[in-house]
Amino acid sequence: MTDESKRDILRLLGEIAPISQKLALDLWKNPELGLEERYAADRYQEILTLEGFQIRRGIGDLDTAISASWGSGSPCIGFLGEYDALPGIAEDGGPGHGCGHNLLGAASLGSAMALKRHMERLNLSGTVVFYGCPAEENNGGKVYMARDGCFSELDAALTWHPSDVNAVWEAGTLALNACNFVFKGVTSHAAQSPEAGRSALDGAILMDVGVNYLREHMIQEARIHSVITSGGKTPNVVPAEATICYYVRAPRRDQVEPLFERVVNCAKGAALMTDTTFEIDMIDGLYDYLSNPVLNEVASKIMSELGGPSFDEVDREKAAKLQSSLSEKTVKEAFKKYGATSDFLGRELSDVYLPGGGPMARGKTMAGSTDVGDVSHIVPTLQITTCAMPIGTSLHSWQSNESFGSTVGLKGMNFASEVLTLTALELLRDTSLLKKAKDAFERDTDGELYESPLIPGARPKIR
Numbered sequence: 001m002t003d004e005s006k007r008d009i010l011r012l013l014g015e016i017a018p019i020s021q022k023l024a025l026d027l028w029k030n031p032e033l034g035l036e037e038r039y040a041a042d043r044y045q046e047i048l049t050l051e052g053f054q055i056r057r058g059i060g061d062l063d064t065a066i067s068a069s070w071g072s073g074s075p076c077i078g079f080l081g082e083y084d085a086l087p088g089i090a091e092d093g094g095p096g097h098g099c100g101h102n103l104l105g106a107a108s109l110g111s112a113m114a115l116k117r118h119m120e121r122l123n124l125s126g127t128v129v130f131y132g133c134p135a136e137e138n139n140g141g142k143v144y145m146a147r148d149g150c151f152s153e154l155d156a157a158l159t160w161h162p163s164d165v166n167a168v169w170e171a172g173t174l175a176l177n178a179c180n181f182v183f184k185g186v187t188s189h190a191a192q193s194p195e196a197g198r199s200a201l202d203g204a205i206l207m208d209v210g211v212n213y214l215r216e217h218m219i220q221e222a223r224i225h226s227v228i229t230s231g232g233k234t235p236n237v238v239p240a241e242a243t244i245c246y247y248v249r250a251p252r253r254d255q256v257e258p259l260f261e262r263v264v265n266c267a268k269g270a271a272l273m274t275d276t277t278f279e280i281d282m283i284d285g286l287y288d289y290l291s292n293p294v295l296n297e298v299a300s301k302i303m304s305e306l307g308g309p310s311f312d313e314v315d316r317e318k319a320a321k322l323q324s325s326l327s328e329k330t331v332k333e334a335f336k337k338y339g340a341t342s343d344f345l346g347r348e349l350s351d352v353y354l355p356g357g358g359p360m361a362r363g364k365t366m367a368g369s370t371d372v373g374d375v376s377h378i379v380p381t382l383q384i385t386t387c388a389m390p391i392g393t394s395l396h397s398w399q400s401n402e403s404f405g406s407t408v409g410l411k412g413m414n415f416a417s418e419v420l421t422l423t424a425l426e427l428l429r430d431t432s433l434l435k436k437a438k439d440a441f442e443r444d445t446d447g448e449l450y451e452s453p454l455i456p457g458a459r460p461k462i463r
Contacts, residue, residue: 031085034135060145066132080159081105096401100162142371163385170362197238210266285453308351334392388412
């Protein structure tokens with residue numbers, strides 16, 4: 001990109017920053033759980049409408065999902081935004097943005113607006129799309145949006161996530177099936193007429209016994225977690241209904257599917273043994289994240305040049321106070337994980353680019369799951385992280401929530417917006433990069449088309 005184009009984009013981001021920052025703090029003060037983000041969706045829709053974007057609301061059967069587009073034709077660049085909060089994350093035990101989604105969506109919004117204004121000024125062809133994606137934490141909102149045909153129009157999708165380092169996210173994530181198995185039996189008096197009862201709870205327990213034996217015969221990297229969410233009210237009544245929830249994870253989608261079928265077989269066997277029936281109520285079905293080496297290289301060069309957020313002493317004092325609430329061991333383990341010292345990375349906050357990404361390096365698999373994975377199997381996708389909390393801080397904690405509502409979080413957000421927008425600008429300038437990204441995508445997916453992991457009739461649920 002030319003120096004003039006870069007200066008113009010950064011100047012536009014400076015003009016837009018007050019809008020993004022106000023929105024981020026507003027949503028931090030008004031956290032909403034997944035599928036309940038009506039206040040957030042209304043704010044995004046209001047800002048994007050005033051900016052001249054064409055709005056679609058309610059896509060993917062999600063009332064709080066948004067697709068906002070401007071322009072026409074190719075290339076088509078998309079920015080992914082999230083805005084759902086988590087329960088019990090705030091220091092007082094209330095809901096909060098422990099994963100920084102108040103920042104995540106606002107940065108992507110700023111990038112979409114800046115790119116649109118730049119293209120409009122220079123009369124450049126192409127399309128900019130902002131996606132407001134609800135319920136990333138608990139329902140995989142992007143999966144329902146993908147089933148509705150979203151994202152397929154894109155040439156590239158760009159997103160980010162708040163973290164304690166500045167890096168390109170090249171590692172994979174775990175594919176996931178999350179389902180409730182709802183057993184149905186027959187109620188009766190447990191002492192007077194036990195022979196008339198068919199215990200749904202027995203079905204759930206025996207299923208879990210079978211799954212525990214299954215653990216010995218699955219790949220080392222797979223994970224199965226379960227919890228019985230309902231199993232009756234009193235021992236003297238044979239429970240007619242019981243629910244056990246399972247998360248089944250593996251590094252790739254094609255590893256989850258056969259493992260999940262074996263879990264279903266455990267349910268079938270348990271139902272036969274207890275003379276009960278069961279239904280599968282699907283919650284989430286996620287693909288593993290597939291990073292794109294071409295997009296990664298573009299973003300890596302930009303991050304290396306920019307460095308990191310511009311933190312000041314006030315930010316460092318805030319971060320030091322939050323970091324002091326963590327154990328010394330936790331902080332030391334963070335530096336070990338990233339393979340860096342505090343002299344390089346920074347003691348409380350990192351304002352440098354971490355080449356390689358430590359645990360986010362290509363070829364590694366991270367322990368969690370994300371619905372960005374589904375997008376990455378539809379279109380070449382870039383994901384970065386920027387420092388928006390003290391080093392060593394855990395996501396989904398009160399410390400991260402406090403940081404994401406401070407100038408520390410806002411400066412990490414501003415830096416993310418700069419990287420995403422400059423990456424998009426480079427893709428506009430050199431469209432051969434998009435072809436190379438698509439070629440890499442085709443190679444890594446082996447030409448297989450995305451198929452929704454959701455079972456027929458699956459609907460998003462407020463939980």
